[in-house]
Amino acid sequence: MPELKLDFSKSLLGQTQVEVRDEQTSASKLDNSSSDLNTVLKKDIEYYGSIDAVSSKVIVLSNGKKVKLKPRKKEGSQKNARKSTSSLDADIAREMGVLVNMERLRRKLKIRQIVEAQEPDFSNRFVTKFGNDVSNSEGEPKRKKPRTVTFRSRMGNTMWTEKYRPQTFFDLLGNERTNRRILSWLNQWNEVVFKRPTPDMMIPEFMALNEQHGEPRSGQGRSNLQNGDGEENRDPFNRPYHKIMLIYGPPGTGKTSIAHVIANQLGYEVSEINASDERAGAEVRARVRNGLQNRSLSGKPTCLIADEIDGASEQGFIRYLTSVLYRDEHATAQLRKGGTLDGAKNNKGGGKARQILRRPMIAICNDAYASSLEKLRPLCEMVAFKKSNTRQIKTRLRDICSKEGLGTVDEKVLDAVVECSSGDLRSCINFFQFHGSSCLTTSSEQSTFENEAKGRDGITDDAMKDTQIAWYLLASEIFNRKGRTSKPAQRKKIQSFVLSLPHNQLQRVVSACFNAILECSSTGLKKLEETSRWLYFGDVVSRKCRAFTGRAEIGTYEGAVINEVFEKFNDVDVFSSARANDGGRLHFGTRDTFGDMKIQTRETMQRISKNPQLRLSVDELSILSSIVIPTGVSLQEFSSSADKVDHAVSVARKLGFHYETKSTRGKDGEFSNFHDKTHIMVPNLAVFLMSQSTVSKQEAVIQRLQRHYLRRREAQKALEERERKREAAEVARGIVSEKNGAVGGKALSSAEFFKKKYSEMSTKLSHGQEKGDAGTKKVARGLGMLAVIRKKSSGGNGNADGERKEKGVMSANANRIWIKYHEGFSNAVRKEITWSHLFG
């Protein structure tokens, strides 16, 4: 058989995945049962059977080692390979009837062996470190001496969480798929970082993901690169589409660990920036730039890990990160356009090339949807970390315990600890470190241990994790008696809970209690009456708490209410089904409408209070509504009596109300056939009405009123128009009479004065024209253009219309300037200009 050549750096990620997955779930079951392997191999054969066999294989391990594989030749380290497995291989091969690449299969076994070889004490591998300080370029396998001894010596003063931090990819817990995703993302940087080809990505889902982003498969991309021109969106360095990976998830799930492990494993030097570092703009800029552009002392490229970036204070940091990304995007786009690949490939290619991001960045946070991350989020490859599954955690814990000499820990204890930490492995390990030191030999001690673990159940461990239980959980806790815990125990639990909750949350709990007490099966009038005293107490406390800001500790007394409710209503079977669906409870929908109503009410009251004459109290508004929108009489009767309509409209207008027509849609967003429009009074007085029949009647009345109102306004406008015309006519007549020299009485206003002057001017002008005196004419025209009308502020709506009208009338004379003077306008400046001065 010809020698196979295979790049293992690709395959470690891709091809071993399937195996690793199973390995992962049973991390401690080191002597694999044949059945496990069986399935693994089957899958592999199915998968790789289709792939054409290549001649020979050189495996490059993730740590840079190159291993040449020769077919059919067993290596020394493989001596202890399980015979059962190899025979199984053969079986499967026979079954499949295809040429099975035995080499591959063996190699898979070898991964484990390699690891084992590096760590002689494989079962103890958490205390050793995976050798990874081999420089990437050379293929010299360098064996790392296990550090078991040193670790052991430090055992006494090390946090277990640090001690047992995963060191290799296999040590990682959690979802295998996410782990692989991170690994392959980081692997995509190979080309730009190590200048070695990016491995084929064998994970179908990841390929799909990349193609979705318009990214070609790396293999193809590479060939395209060599061809010169490629697809539009192709990254010149085959970097991943998103240049930053954002890992998020609850604490204790191994986010930091995976970032470190994978970066280490792929030959990066980790440069971590976490919350303990100063992350204001300028400081962090230097660090990021160093991390992204420089090489570390060890000669390895750096991988920037930005830990805990979801704090609010990291705006500067995140802004810088985004700017780096945008600059990179820009540079990449230019590169693509210009096609100056060669120059850019060179690390010292010049200013433009330097903008290109050449190092991977991994960001880690708990809450990816924190407001501070808003800008960064779309630029990131998002990877969600979920809680690891309980079985994995338990296995790991058992391992650790046995290694730390705690012996075999009882399943129940493990269960309790894992459950109470809600999948936070770190807090589990912490728990065992600090509580496990008390020896667990005798059964009585074990039970106390268990109790202790249980005592943390639900409440205290949450405090330990620095997260609080949601208020609604507490509320349900108050009412539901758990069968297995006694009442005093539960009381204690609730008390500690109450203490941990902030004041505003307590208020919510109290409200929730108030909502629920009526539905309790054990409730009775007497009980409720007694509770009302406590509710009063809580109310007063919370009010006092609000009054004295900075004395929030008073608020904890509100917990007394919760205690009381607990004492009275806590029961195994709380909610009587008969009452559960009854009214009484303020549902969310109604709560919303009530909120709306309150807002509307406030607005209405504000509007009404602007009316200086009359101050109405809230309780009188429903009467007001029946005056302004009379629904008592039938519509015909109402519209037939014009004075009533008139009265309603004028009252409404006086109060500053107006009518509004709104087109409404059906609840599903469709237009219903009728009732396309609703007519409402603004402000909506219906808010103050309680009987629905009145409210529904209102609409028709409002419509009628509105029509009337519009008609009236038009009539009013017409009236004003007429008035205006008449005035204009009078003015014209006045001018004519003045022209004739019949000036009666003295000018009352400056406008009138002007009119007089104007008429004088115009007569003069005509005289001048007759004379043919050019000079006089010029002057006269200049002056004639200056006309000032002082607008008397007559008030009311007619004002604006009047002005327009006046303008229209006068605009016949083209060469005039009208200067309007608004009396009410604060910045209007009066200047003393005498007319005689103007007119010479």
Place this chain on the structure above:
Amino acid sequence: MSLWADKYRPKTLGQLTYHPDISKKLKLLAKSGDFPHILMYGPSGAGKKTRCMSLLHELYGSGVDRLKVDVKTFQTPSGRKLEFNVISSPFHMEITPSDMGNNDRIVIQELLKDIGQTESIDFAGLLKGEDTKVLSNNKKRFKVVIINEAEQLSRDAQAALRRTMEKFSANIRLVLICTSTSNIIDPIKSRTLAIRVGLPSIDECGQVLETILSHESMARKEFPSDQSERYEIYRHIADACNQNLRMGIMMLEALYMNNDKVTPTTAVIRPDWQLVIEELARGILKDRSVSKLQQTRSVLYELLAHAIPASLILKGLTLELWRDIDAFAGIKNRDQTKAEVVEAASVFDERLSLGSKDIFHLEGFVTRVMVVVEGDVSGETR
């Protein structure tokens, strides 16, 4: 045309119809040209504000009727901007503390200091050429600040008023208008002249309504021409509005608007929340159970959402219960039950004013009443 209640509001002391003794005293007060700080109290709709404005009219002339509304902005120490309306004429200024919420203290301090530190100059006197001696002795040098709903002032704000009232007394006169003096702190009470304006009697109400109708010729046609019949209608109205005259006038207007012909048998239009409360009170007496309490709670929520003040609900409920206990057959010891209900009402009224979650206390009251009534009906001694 505006609301009748607005249109027929008396503008001068002479126009006031009832409480002639108060009007007389106010007239004398105005004649002296100066007056102390005044605390006007009495139930709503009795005419406190009207009297106050009439007094100002007497003092300053028709200038006080030239009202305008300003929106003033204040900045709280925490940096929040606070906006509220100030109604003012050249001679007075009117504020309502409930507009300001919790920050009324700051507003009171700032606003009053602002006014108090600026002396008003009588331009009218200057223009008339009166000599400076007259000007300096001008009796109307002060500005009047009316504080509506003074009982809503927080303790802090009232405390802030104390010193201001004395310090700036040269430039400021305060008129506090409130429905009850129980929330006013004693130092303020001692610094003010308290004037109680009581409700008009039913007959006085009728007279006022009659005057209005005599001016509204269109409306008058729809009311019976017989005077005694008209007065019967007025009596109904006065009953329904509890002699709250403003409400009464509005009811009259509503009656006119909503009916083609008004006869003594025409049902007076009452605010519908009152009907709801009546219904509620009846239900409470009849059915004393937890499920009823649940219904009650939703009704109470509904009432509160319609912006009916909780104290008003409590008052209405108590009065209705009082009435209904008489009619309710199951109760043995009526007087004691009534006393207990009223006691409960007073207890929960206090809680309402001290606490902030109205629904807790309203429901507490209903529960207490249920327990009391249940105890009486089943014969237990409490």
